[in-house]
Amino acid sequence: MLAALAWRNLWRRPQRTLLSLLSVAIVSGLLVFILSFQDGVYGQMKETTLRIFDGYAQLQAPGFADDPTLDRAIVQPEQLAHEAEGVPGVTVAAPRVNGFAILANGPRSYAAIVVGVDPASEARISSIASTIQEGRYLTASDTNSAILGDLLAKNLGVGVGGKVTMLGSARDGSVAADVLQVAGIYHSGVPELDRTILEMPFARAQDTFQMQDTANTIALSGPSLSSVDHALPVLEALARRTGVSVRDWQDMEPAMRDVIDLKYATSMLFYASLVLVVAFIILNTLLMSVLERTREFGMLLALGMRPSQIGTMVWTELLALALIGCAIGVAIGGGVTLWLQSTGILFPIDPKLLAQFGVPSRLYPSLSLFSALAGPGALVLAIAIGGLVPFLRVLRLTPALAMRGA
Amino acid sequence: MNRLWMLGPLAWRNLWRNPRRTLITLAVVAVGVWSILAFDVMFKAWEQSSLEESLRLLTGEGQIHATGYLDDPGVGHSMPYRSGALLGALNGPAVGAWAPRVRVPAIIQSEYRTRAITLVGVEPAAERRVSDLPGQILAGRYLANDREIGIVIGGDLAVKLKTRLGKRVIVMAQAADGHLAEAGLPIIGLFGNTTPAQDEYAFVGLGAAQSTLGLNGQLSEIAFDAGPSAKLEDTVAALQRAAPGLDTETWMALSPLAYTMQQFSTSYTAIWLMVMFVLMAIGIVNTQLMAVFERTREFGLMQALGMRPATIVAQVMLESALLIGVGVLCGIVLMAVTLLPFTNGLSLGFLSAGSEMAGGGGVLYPRLDPVDTVVYATIVWVLGVMTTLWPARTAARTPPVVAMAAN
Numbered sequence: 175m176l177a178a179l180a181w182r183n184l185w186r187r188p189q190r191t192l193l194s195l196l197s198v199a200i201v202s203g204l205l206v207f208i209l210s211f212q213d214g215v216y217g218q219m220k221e222t223t224l225r226i227f228d229g230y231a232q233l234q235a236p237g238f239a240d241d242p243t244l245d246r247a248i249v250q251p252e253q254l255a256h257e258a259e260g261v262p263g264v265t266v267a268a269p270r271v272n273g274f275a276i277l278a279n280g281p282r283s284y285a286a287i288v289v290g291v292d293p294a295s296e297a298r299i300s301s302i303a304s305t306i307q308e309g310r311y312l313t314a315s316d317t318n319s320a321i322l323g324d325l326l327a328k329n330l331g332v333g334v335g336g337k338v339t340m341l342g343s344a345r346d347g348s349v350a351a352d353v354l355q356v357a358g359i360y361h362s363g364v365p366e367l368d369r370t371i372l373e374m375p376f377a378r379a380q381d382t383f384q385m386q387d388t389a390n391t392i393a394l395s396g397p398s399l400s401s402v403d404h405a406l407p408v409l410e411a412l413a414r415r416t417g418v419s420v421r422d423w424q425d426m427e428p429a430m431r432d433v434i435d436l437k438y439a440t441s442m443l444f445y446a447s448l449v450l451v452v453a454f455i456i457l458n459t460l461l462m463s464v465l466e467r468t469r470e471f472g473m474l475l476a477l478g479m480r481p482s483q484i485g486t487m488v489w490t491e492l493l494a495l496a497l498i499g500c501a502i503g504v505a506i507g508g509g510v511t512l513w514l515q516s517t518g519i520l521f522p523i524d525p526k527l528l529a530q531f532g533v534p535s536r537l538y539p540s541l542s543l544f545s546a547l548a549g550p551g552a553l554v555l556a557i558a559i560g561g562l563v564p565f566l567r568v569l570r571l572t573p574a575l576a577m578r579g580a
Numbered sequence: 581m582n583r584l585w586m587l588g589p590l591a592w593r594n595l596w597r598n599p600r601r602t603l604i605t606l607a608v609v610a611v612g613v614w615s616i617l618a619f620d621v622m623f624k625a626w627e628q629s630s631l632e633e634s635l636r637l638l639t640g641e642g643q644i645h646a647t648g649y650l651d652d653p654g655v656g657h658s659m660p661y662r663s664g665a666l667l668g669a670l671n672g673p674a675v676g677a678w679a680p681r682v683r684v685p686a687i688i689q690s691e692y693r694t695r696a697i698t699l700v701g702v703e704p705a706a707e708r709r710v711s712d713l714p715g716q717i718l719a720g721r722y723l724a725n726d727r728e729i730g731i732v733i734g735g736d737l738a739v740k741l742k743t744r745l746g747k748r749v750i751v752m753a754q755a756a757d758g759h760l761a762e763a764g765l766p767i768i769g770l771f772g773n774t775t776p777a778q779d780e781y782a783f784v785g786l787g788a789a790q791s792t793l794g795l796n797g798q799l800s801e802i803a804f805d806a807g808p809s810a811k812l813e814d815t816v817a818a819l820q821r822a823a824p825g826l827d828t829e830t831w832m833a834l835s836p837l838a839y840t841m842q843q844f845s846t847s848y849t850a851i852w853l854m855v856m857f858v859l860m861a862i863g864i865v866n867t868q869l870m871a872v873f874e875r876t877r878e879f880g881l882m883q884a885l886g887m888r889p890a891t892i893v894a895q896v897m898l899e900s901a902l903l904i905g906v907g908v909l910c911g912i913v914l915m916a917v918t919l920l921p922f923t924n925g926l927s928l929g930f931l932s933a934g935s936e937m938a939g940g941g942g943v944l945y946p947r948l949d950p951v952d953t954v955v956y957a958t959i960v961w962v963l964g965v966m967t968t969l970w971p972a973r974t975a976a977r978t979p980p981v982v983a984m985a986a987n
Binding site (some may be wrong): 243329 | 600601604605607609611612616619622625626651652654685687693719740749754758759760848852855856858859860862863865866867869870873874
């Protein structure tokens with residue numbers, strides 16, 4: 175009965191109710207969209223960045239992360255890679271030798287990270303293979319070929335077909351020296367990589383760095399970052415059994431994780447302010463309507479209704495307002511988000527600039543149950559709690575005074 | 581005309597006939613203005629402090645390089661130190677502080693480990709004016725002069741090199757004539773702040789670096805800050821005029837991450853402000869609409885007594901102009917009072933280390949920007965008064981007979 179009363183009360187002043195619904199709907203719709211947008215952008219940023227070189231996760235020799243030296247090695251990496259590929263959620267695993275050397279071409283010399291890779295599986299993990307600008311990527315039949323970033327090539331003054339001399343130290347402390355022919359030049363868009371990374375055939379790198387039958391890391395990839403993240407517990411078990419360690423994306427890109435965490439934290443302030451202001455406005459409107467209806471409440475009290483019933487009725491009105499408003503907001507906000515999810519949003523910032531942080535210029539929001547319901551849920555909660563103010567006011571009413579409109 | 585003058589006192593009195601209703605509207609406006617200002621102030625302060633933090637690491641507000649250095653940062657792209665016009669501009673009022681540097685890729689070797697770093701040769705006194713890094717020493721001390729034989733490295737790098745304060749390290753880098761220059765240097769200080777910088781940079785004296793690398797008084801870069809009363813664009817323009825052959829860039833070009841972050845926040849804040857204004861408008865129109873409904877009889881009476889509908893609209897608008905005006909002023913005063921405890925800065929020690937990583941400063945200095953305050957207050961006021969047109973017309977349109985029969 176109270177619910178029916180509350181419902182009718184809402185429509186006694188349709189303009190007021192519609193305006194309140196509008197403000198709740200605007201804010202909840204906006205929250206749905208912004209949360210989905212944030213999730214989508216950060217998801218894309220993570221995946222694009224990790225796909226360039228890191229992979230979605232890595233198996234590493236213990237201690238390699240803090241002290242990347244050749245003697246921290248994984249024994250029989252091919253077998254471990256094969257086992258990792260068997261983990262559900264992981265589709266490809268590529269062993270790597272990560273050496274460090276000085277590259278020279280004539281009088282020019284630059285320090286570089288030399289990575290021995292298996293061309294076939296590497297191309298499925300890292301996007302470097304698809305950003306070759308001149309020449310070609312490595313193939314399985316290559317022996318003394320190498321690919322390097324455009325900045326490194328420019329600094330060394332070497333082009334496709336040219337030769338670079340490599341000088342570093344091998345696993346056993348001896349000198350690791352080699353001469354490689356440049357097969358291709360890539361441009362990943364990340365200056366750090368374009369300036370420092372040279373890739374060479376895996377077997378050749380094992381020879382040069384005295385790493386026979388070992389590797390330093392195994393990069394992993396899957397259909398999506400989340401599928402690999404879900405596979406982490408199984409990978410952990412595999413790692414414990416074989417004496418290696420697993421690094422997830424947060425380990426490999428701590429700066430990106432921190433930036434994303436920070437962005438979520440600061441945007442929480444935005445959301446909180448919106449929720450609070452809209453709750454405040456709705457409550458004020460309700461409080462006014464309660465004041466306006468003081469006489470009517472007095473009448474109801476005189477007729478034998480208990481103050482708590484009237485309070486509940488008022489509170490129900492408020493809750494209905496919040497729920498309907500949020501439902502409209504979620505429907506519209508979710509609909510717009512879904513539509514933009516299929517078309518993408520073109521971001522008006524220099525695409526080259528964005529590429530450096532792994533953000534593509536077309537952004538796709540990602541609607542999930544969480545992003546659809548977290549904001550509106552908080553809004554309903556805030557309004558429900560705030561609704562205690564008019565509730566308490568109604569409890570203090572006495573019939574005689576109320577009927578005189580005081 | 582005389583009648584219109586009467587409306588003023590009438591409107592004011594009407595407001596206080598039902599103080600409860602007036603106070604509620606007042607609260608909506610005041611709290612709305614307060615929250616708009618409060619969040620605006622907080623975000624501006626946050627942005628400012630994170631920007632300063634990241635610029636005062638090493639970048640400065642701008643840098644001068646030899647053309648081509650940014651694409652190929654090495655000894656190959658150096659520039660002469662003291663050329664008359666540039667030096668004049670650097671010491672002029674447009675530039676607040678500047679620091680000359682040699683900055684080249686290098687390799688650092690301890691007894692156990694080898695790492696690639698960026699070697700920065702600095703003039704310690706000048707460096708302290710543009711960078712906070714010399715003040716972030718964990719152990720030992722910063723360089724005392726630009727000829728000192730010694731190196732300052734990050735505490736984190738020292739751990740990775742398995743070395744410590746007082747030990748010697750070997751630094752190798754390509755010299756101007758192409759050969760690999762080598763120097764053994766004792767570690768005289770360890771600095772500590774954000775991890776990436778700790779791993780990446782090592783500091784030596786400028787003079788020592790120049791002689792080791794065979795750079796005859798030449799520099800890689802000059803970092804500068806705009807003068808206290810100069811705009812950064814004007815400073816850059818002045819420096820470009822003084823040194824047309826060199827590459828002068830602002831931090832926006834040098835540190836695109838900081839710049840993109842700022843752009844993101846700015847567009848975010850703009851969206852948020854728009855939504856807040858819309859919410860305020862809805863809140864105001866809702867309360868005003870109800871106030872008008874309650875007074876239907878009164879408006880009917882006024883009309884029956886001969887008041888024109890236009891005058892009624894004017895009266896309702898005047899009431900809301902007064903009411904919202906007072907509300908806006910209350911909001912501003914409330915904000916000013918809120919900021920009082922933070923005049924000496926608001927410490928963000930409670931936030932995680934993440935803020936440091938992204939360049940968030942430790943202490944915020946929230947300031948009420950007078951221009952923003954006036955603009956936002958005016959928008960709320962005008963928007964509020966405009967939306968009252970709706971309830972005002974509703975009041976004026978009801979025919980007197982119907983209006984008086986209401987309730």
